[in-house]
Amino acid sequence: MIGLILGTSEGKSILSLLNKFTEDILISTATEYGGELLQNYKYAYLNTKPLNLEGLKELFKEKGIRILVDASHPYAVEITDNAIKACSELNIEYVRYERASCVxxxxxxxxxxxxxxxxxxxxxxxxxxxxxxxxxxxxxxxxxxxxxxxxxxxxxxxxxxxxxxxxxxxxxxxxxxxxxxxxxxxxxxxxxxxxxxxxxxxxxxxxxxxxxxxxxxxxxxxxxxxxxxERNTRNYKTIFYNEENLVQYIVEKLKSTKTKM
Missing domain, CATH: 3.40.50.1980 (Nitrogenase molybdenum iron protein domain)
Structure with a gap:
């Protein structure tokens, strides 16, 4: 299952593009309002409550997340830190989507x-x-x-x-x-x-x-x-600034995983 942490308007675009290939998606937003905005899209599970590190780990293990896309807001430092830690501890691939700066x-x-x-x-x-x-x-x-x-x-x-x-x-x-x-x-x-x-x-x-x-x-x-x-800058191993390129990467990863299986 793919995990998506969404916190920006681009989340709908990412989900729409992924829906062309799969509905096996877990979505996590920080608010119920964020979840309401996604009612017209397809996914397997939706969480609309803020989660700490342990909450993320429990959810990821329960749903069998293999790859996580963190598309939270550029200033949502805590959720990004926790997502990176959770993925590291559970051996889940972490992928960052971030809005490009215009400054x-x-x-x-x-x-x-x-x-x-x-x-x-x-x-x-x-x-x-x-x-x-x-x-x-x-x-x-x-x-x-x-x-x-x-x-x-x-x-x-x-x-x-x-x-x-x-x-x-x-x-x-x-x-x-x-x-x-x-x-x-x-x-x-x-x-x-x-x-x-x-x-x-x-x-x-x-x-x-x-x-x-x-x-x-x-x-x-x-x-x-x-x-x-200023934003808190990090050296992400895998980061995208374009929704289409991000989804293409995920789809290729999933195809590669299925081939190995």
Missing amino acids: DKFKDHEKVIEVENYEGLYDKLKYIKGTVLNTSGSRNLDKILSLGVENRIVHRVLPSIKVMNECLSKGVKIDDIIAIKGPISYNLNCAFIKEYEAKAMILKDSGIQGGTEEKIKACVDNDIYAFII
């Missing part, structure tokens, strides 16, 4: 700045006089709030009751919340920058699919700073 094309712009981590933002934001747009997501809200900067920070988050309650419980004012599902267009990014008179934006390198390019373009064209939280 390099903007590196010549002096106001497009990569920051190693959230802690490093403080030294950047303390020189910003004005409002900052935080588009790094509600899961990183504590990291932003703990910086203790004097700037007004407007947080763009998912429009769900759970997320809104989290923001309010942590002291974020209603006026400092933009509740909208991304990715959003270049024009809308520009509109938010102008509406809030923002002087900087905090974002992640989530690739073209995650709306990163539109965010950076909007920052550049409006002459404000784009502070990009």
Whole structure:
């Protein structure tokens, strides 16, 4: 059985391509919402709960996973670490699918700045006089709030009751919340920058699919700073940035395995 850890919009494309060859697939997502998005696809088993290392190992052993594709979000560090460990301990082939970065094309712009981590933002934001747009997501809200900067920070988050309650419980004012599902267009990014008179934006390198390019373009064209939280880089043994190439590799692997059997 093939294992798929899905956490990005490309997951549907990967699954659709695999369905041309097999339905013997285990899917694991971190949320029920992620599972709901896959209702029109074919698979043998669906897990919609976050799993730790032991949970992954138990699931992989129970379902007889032979090859695992980790297509989790580029910033989902914990699940990737656990998936790599689980595969190593169970002798399962680990394959990484990752969105390609789109930051390099903007590196010549002096106001497009990569920051190693959230802690490093403080030294950047303390020189910003004005409002900052935080588009790094509600899961990183504590990291932003703990910086203790004097700037007004407007947080763009998912429009769900759970997320809104989290923001309010942590002291974020209603006026400092933009509740909208991304990715959003270049024009809308520009509109938010102008509406809030923002002087900087905090974002992640989530690739073209995650709306990163539109965010950076909007920052550049409006002459404000784009502070990009860097990805945690790893040296993967097998990694793909293209869904078709990934699926072709998996299919060839499965054919090879059947031939040996």
